[in-house]
Amino acid sequence: MTNSAIRFDKVSRYFGDVKAVDAVDLEINDGEFFSMLGPSGSGKTTCLRMIAGFDRPTSGSIHLYGQEVSDLPPYDRDVNTVFQDYALFPHMTVGDNIAYGLMIKRVPKTERAKRLDEILDLVQLAGFAARKPSQLSGGQRQRVALARALINHPKVLLLDEPLGALDLKLRQQMQVELKSIQKRVGITFIFVTHDQEEALTMSDRIAVFNQGKIEQIGSPSDVYERPASSFVAGFVGTSNLVSGEVAKRITGSDQKFSIRPEKIHLGSASDVLTETMYKANGTVRDVIYLGLYTRYLVSLDDGGDLVVIEQNLKTTSMDVLKARDQKVVLFWEKDHISRVGG
Amino acid sequence: MRSKSYGDKASLGLKIGAIGTLLFLHVPLWVIFLYSFTTDESTYSFPLPGLTTKWFGVALQRTDLWDALKLSLQVASLATVAALILGTLAAAAVYRSNFFGRDAVSFLLVLPIALPGIVTGIALRSAIGSLEIPFSFWTIIIGHATFCVVVVYNNVLARFRRMQSSQIEASMDLGANSFQTFRYIVLPNIATALLAGGMLAFALSFDEVIVTTFTAGQQSTLPIWIFSQLVRPRDRPVTNVVATIVILITFLPIFFAQKISAESSDTEGETK
Numbered sequence: 001m002t003n004s005a006i007r008f009d010k011v012s013r014y015f016g017d018v019k020a021v022d023a024v025d026l027e028i029n030d031g032e033f034f035s036m037l038g039p040s041g042s043g044k045t046t047c048l049r050m051i052a053g054f055d056r057p058t059s060g061s062i063h064l065y066g067q068e069v070s071d072l073p074p075y076d077r078d079v080n081t082v083f084q085d086y087a088l089f090p091h092m093t094v095g096d097n098i099a100y101g102l103m104i105k106r107v108p109k110t111e112r113a114k115r116l117d118e119i120l121d122l123v124q125l126a127g128f129a130a131r132k133p134s135q136l137s138g139g140q141r142q143r144v145a146l147a148r149a150l151i152n153h154p155k156v157l158l159l160d161e162p163l164g165a166l167d168l169k170l171r172q173q174m175q176v177e178l179k180s181i182q183k184r185v186g187i188t189f190i191f192v193t194h195d196q197e198e199a200l201t202m203s204d205r206i207a208v209f210n211q212g213k214i215e216q217i218g219s220p221s222d223v224y225e226r227p228a229s230s231f232v233a234g235f236v237g238t239s240n241l242v243s244g245e246v247a248k249r250i251t252g253s254d255q256k257f258s259i260r261p262e263k264i265h266l267g268s269a270s271d272v273l274t275e276t277m278y279k280a281n282g283t284v285r286d287v288i289y290l291g292l293y294t295r296y297l298v299s300l301d302d303g304g305d306l307v308v309i310e311q312n313l314k315t316t317s318m319d320v321l322k323a324r325d326q327k328v329v330l331f332w333e334k335d336h337i338s339r340v341g342g
Numbered sequence: 343m344r345s346k347s348y349g350d351k352a353s354l355g356l357k358i359g360a361i362g363t364l365l366f367l368h369v370p371l372w373v374i375f376l377y378s379f380t381t382d383e384s385t386y387s388f389p390l391p392g393l394t395t396k397w398f399g400v401a402l403q404r405t406d407l408w409d410a411l412k413l414s415l416q417v418a419s420l421a422t423v424a425a426l427i428l429g430t431l432a433a434a435a436v437y438r439s440n441f442f443g444r445d446a447v448s449f450l451l452v453l454p455i456a457l458p459g460i461v462t463g464i465a466l467r468s469a470i471g472s473l474e475i476p477f478s479f480w481t482i483i484i485g486h487a488t489f490c491v492v493v494v495y496n497n498v499l500a501r502f503r504r505m506q507s508s509q510i511e512a513s514m515d516l517g518a519n520s521f522q523t524f525r526y527i528v529l530p531n532i533a534t535a536l537l538a539g540g541m542l543a544f545a546l547s548f549d550e551v552i553v554t555t556f557t558a559g560q561q562s563t564l565p566i567w568i569f570s571q572l573v574r575p576r577d578r579p580v581t582n583v584v585a586t587i588v589i590l591i592t593f594l595p596i597f598f599a600q601k602i603s604a605e606s607s608d609t610e611g612e613t614k
Contacts, residue, residue, distance in 0.1 A: 054511055074514040081515045087508035091530040100526070101516035152516065 003030045004063075005156055005188040006051060011060035013046050020046045022212035023060070028156075028190060028205075030065075033182050035191045035199040038209030039235070044192045047209075048158050051190065052081050065155060080149035081158040085165070086141045088133040094144050095129030101152040119151045122181065139170045146181070156188045163198065175201050196236045200224065208232045225260075230340045233258035240264075240306045241340070249302045250278050255339050261309040263336040266296060267329045279331040282306070284323045294320045298330060306330060371589060378582035397579040407584060410567035417479070417563060418547040421486035425543045426536060428487070429494025434528075437502040448499075455492040462488060463556030470557065477559035485557035486550055490543035497539035501532045541595060564588075 008026035012019065021043040028034045036044035049055040050062060053074035062070045069077055080101070088097050095116055096103075102112045120126045123143040133141055142162060149157055159178075163171045179202045182189045193199055199206050200220040207217045208231070216228040227233035230241050243256035251257065266284075273279055285305070286297040294315070296308040308330060312320065381392035401407060436448050454462055466485050475481060509531070513523040551565045562570065564584070571581045 052511075052515055054515075073519075074511070075517045075519050079515075081512070083508050083512060085506060085508055087506060087512035089509055089512075089527060089530075090506075100513070100518075104517045104522055104526075148512075148516065 004028065005030045005032070005065060006190070007063040008047070009061045009063075011047075011050065011057045011062060013043075013050060013055060014058045019212045021050070021057075024212075024214055026207065026214065026217070028188060031186055031188055033179065033189045033191065033202055033204045035193060035203040035206045036209055037193055037196060037199040037206050037236070039194055042209035043212040044194075044207075044209045045160060048081075048160055048190065048192045051156070052079055052158055053077050078154055079156040079158055080152050080154040081160065082142075082145045082149050082162045084160045084162065086133075086145040086162075088141060088144055088148075090133055092133075093129065094125070094131050094133065094136070097133065097144055098129075098148045098151055100148060105152075115151055119147045122150070122184070123147045138166055139174070142166065142174065146178075150181075150185060150187070154187065156190060157182075159189060159191045161193055162191075163193075163195075171198075178202060200236070206236075208235060210235070225336075226338050227258055227340060230256065230258065233338065233340055238307065242304060242306075246300060246302045246304045250280050251334075251337070256341075257337040257339050259306075259332060259337045261295070261307040262293075262311075264306060264308045264330050264332045266298075266308055266310055266323070267331055269327075269329055271329060271331070273331055276334055277331045278334055278337070279329055280306070281327070281329055284326050284328055287321055287324050289317045289320055296323065298328060300330075374582050374585045375589070378579055378586045380579055380582075383577060383579060397577075397583045400577060401580050401583040401587075404580065406562075407567060407580070410562050410564045411584075413479070413561055414548055414564035417482050417486060418544045420483045421490045421547040422540050422544045424483065424487045425490035425494045426540050429491045429539065429543075430498050430532070430536065432491070433495050433498040433502055437499060451495055452492055454488045459489075459550070459552035463553045466553065467556040477557060479559075479561060481557045481559070482554055482561065482563070485553040486547040489550075489553070490547055493542045493546065494536070494539035497535040497542075498532050501535035505531045545592075 004027045006026070006028040008024050010023045010025060011021060012023050013021040020041075024043070024047065026047075036047060038044045046055060050057055050070075051064075053069070053072060053076075057070055060070075061068055064077065064079065089100070092100070098119060099112050099116050102115065107115075116129065117126070120129060123146055125140065125143050125147065128136070128140065128144075133144065136144065142165075145162065163174050163178075166174060175198060178189075178191075182202075191199070191202065200223075203220055205217060205219055206223050208215045208223060210231045216223055216232045218226070218228075223232060223236050227236065227239065233239035233241060237260065239258045239260055241256060241258050242250065244254055247257060248254040280300050280302070282298040282300040284296050285299050288295040288297075289312075291312070293309050293311045296310070298306050298308055300306060310320075376390065378397055379393045379395065380387075380390045381394045382390070432451055436444055436451075463485070466481075466488070470477065470481050470484070509527055510523055513527045514520075518526065549565050550563075551569060554563050554566060558566070568581050568584060571578070
């Protein structure tokens with residue numbers, strides 16, 4: 001395994017009785033944009049802090065490009081971090097902040113200046129070197145924090161919810177920008193977030209964390225379309241979970257499955273179904289018109305509710321609202337369900 | 343018109359209050375200043391019987407005075423240095439780690455400044471005596487350090503609490519070891535707190551009488567020397583001369599300290 005950037009072997013971190021990270025195995029590839037996704041308290045940030053060296057595993061080992069780093073202090077690891085609160089040094093200029101790592105490593109002044117200029121161009125902050133962090137906007141501070149980490153050419157860049165403090169527009173813009181910067185510099189990015197959209201937008205692979213364990217690792221489409229557990233199905237996007245007797249009536253097996261609301265079609269008894277589809281009868285209980293799409297809440301005749309989303313391609317709000325209390329037939333491709341455990 | 347005259351009245355009251363307060367604070371200082379030029383050597387008679395600068399000459403001749411001043415400066419400097427080091431370390435420990443009994447430690451650190459000096463003095467005297475350490479220059483410094491540490495500790499701890507703690511992690515993350523992190527990140531962040539705490543500690547030590555009388559051997563610091571001069575009224579104006587010199591020496595650092603702390607509170611306001 002020469003091209004794995006980070007490897008976790010049975011890594012645990014306990015805080016007293018709390019298992020923040022519980023025997024996690026993980027392998028992150030070189031040059032990958034890897035996201036750790038999960039609710040707060042799921043252990044994703046603790047994993048990141050253990051890679052950075054701010055925290056040490058209670059047991060297990062962490063390898064960085066084949067080298068065991070579990071007990072190395074942060075300053076002896078070739079990784080850099082972009083902090084959630086940016087952690088810029090308020091008493092230094094933007095230029096001194098960014099060049100701090102090079103100054104510590106005693107890189108000659110001329111090379112320092114050259115690399116500073118390059119990195120300022122990369123994050124589009126040319127001309128800002130003499131300012132103080134207090135004179136910058138939130139988005140600009142974010143770029144300074146990114147530049148300060150990237151200028152050291154780390155093997156791995158860690159990002160701890162770096163976009164959390166930005167407003168929606170800026171956040172979406174930075175998502176695209178981060179991804180393109182990552183492609184240009186070719187460094188492994190490990191991105192911690194609780195925002196599933198952020199993770200789906202940027203990542204090559206995603207690890208979904210829950211209660212100190214990884215529920216699933218996979219590409220964004222894997223995690224979205226083939227959730228491995230009901231937690232993943234519920235946390236990444238919205239999902240319908242069907243189990244027990246109802247599941248048996250629809251699919252012939254009582255194993256729990258999940259189906260995405262947008263994969264379900266709303267039809268009537270006259271629709272002809274092919275062999276590749278499942279169907280269920282029900283009554284529309286509620287209709288929520290959302291402009292781009294409409295969300296229906298359908299009560300199944302066999303019990304349970306399903307959420308259905310249909311795009312308003314040809315329908316108007318008047319049309320969709322008529323569906324309330326109507327008998328409907330729901331159908332979807334057999335391929336689109338995902339059998340989930342637990 | 344009416345509201346204007348009302349406003350004028352209020353500001354007149356304020357002016358009188360402000361002038362009154364300033365006079366109350368500064369008239370005694372001017373009296374001291376004035377009587378350092380009097381020709382009358384034992385009483386405070388007004389108006390002055392005559393003006394002379396001879397007491398400055400007399401003061402210059404008095405080696406006991408200069409020894410006392412030198413001792414006071416040495417004690418205050420060393421006590422301040424000790425306080426800066428110990429106070430900063432204590433503040434860092436209390437701020438960074440969350441150990442059992444942390445609040446109790448914090449309380450115990452602050453206690454000496456609240457205790458009457460007489461209690462600290464007698465406690466130190468019996469402790470030093472029972473350890474059979476001879477009373478000396480160093481025991482004075484130990485005595486002064488007990489309350490000087492507190493003011494540095496309080497100032498630095500307050501600054502630590504306002505500092506973003508992730509800065510320290512960021513510095514280590516960027517390759518700086520603990521020493522470099524302290525040198526480039528922590529020290530600049532707490533510099534003005536150290537300056538303010540250090541100056542306060544110096545001032546406290548410089549004019550301390552009670553603890554000093556309990557912990558000194560044969561030495562007399564400047565406050566003790568002045569105190570002893572009051573007992574025998576000969577050459578009284580010499581003490582006034584000393585007071586005048588001390589006022590002049592004190593004026594400059596206080597003036598600059600005010601400027602520095604005003605500036606740093608400006609920049610701190612900006613970063614928030």
